[in-house]
Amino acid sequence: MVAYQYRCAEHGVCEVQRPMGSAPAQWPCPECGGDTARVFAAPHLGLADRGRLAAIDATRRSADEPAVVTSVPGSGARRRTPTASDNPVLRRLPKP
Numbered sequence: 515m516v517a518y519q520y521r522c523a524e525h526g527v528c529e530v531q532r533p534m535g536s537a538p539a540q541w542p543c544p545e546c547g548g549d550t551a552r553v554f555a556a557p558h559l560g561l562a563d564r565g566r567l568a569a570i571d572a573t574r575r576s577a578d579e580p581a582v583v584t585s586v587p588g589s590g591a592r593r594r595t596p597t598a599s600d601n602p603v604l605r606r607l608p609k610p
């Protein structure tokens with residue numbers, strides 16, 4: 515949810531919580547019910563961390579058009595090589 519601001523000529527600015535991107539141009543004033551105009555203010559981007567903003571942007575970009583990939587994700591991952599265990603009980607097991 516995002517806080518959008520609207521200005522009434524008589525009662526000043528009021529704040530409305532709406533989902534991101536769904537703010538109408540006008541909103542009825544909570545006190546008089548009259549028309550209000552949307553106020554564009556600076557968002558509080560400084561309060562969010564970069565990782566969260568990047569995830570929001572990536573989600574928004576892929577909402578209508580998913581990202582196109584050229585290979586299967588994870589195909590370039592390195593394989594783990596088996597290592598010797600330090601557990602002495604396992605050393606007594608038969609070797610293949």
Ligand SMILES: [Zn+2]
Pocket residue numbers: 522523524525526543544545546547548
């Ligand atoms: Zn009003």
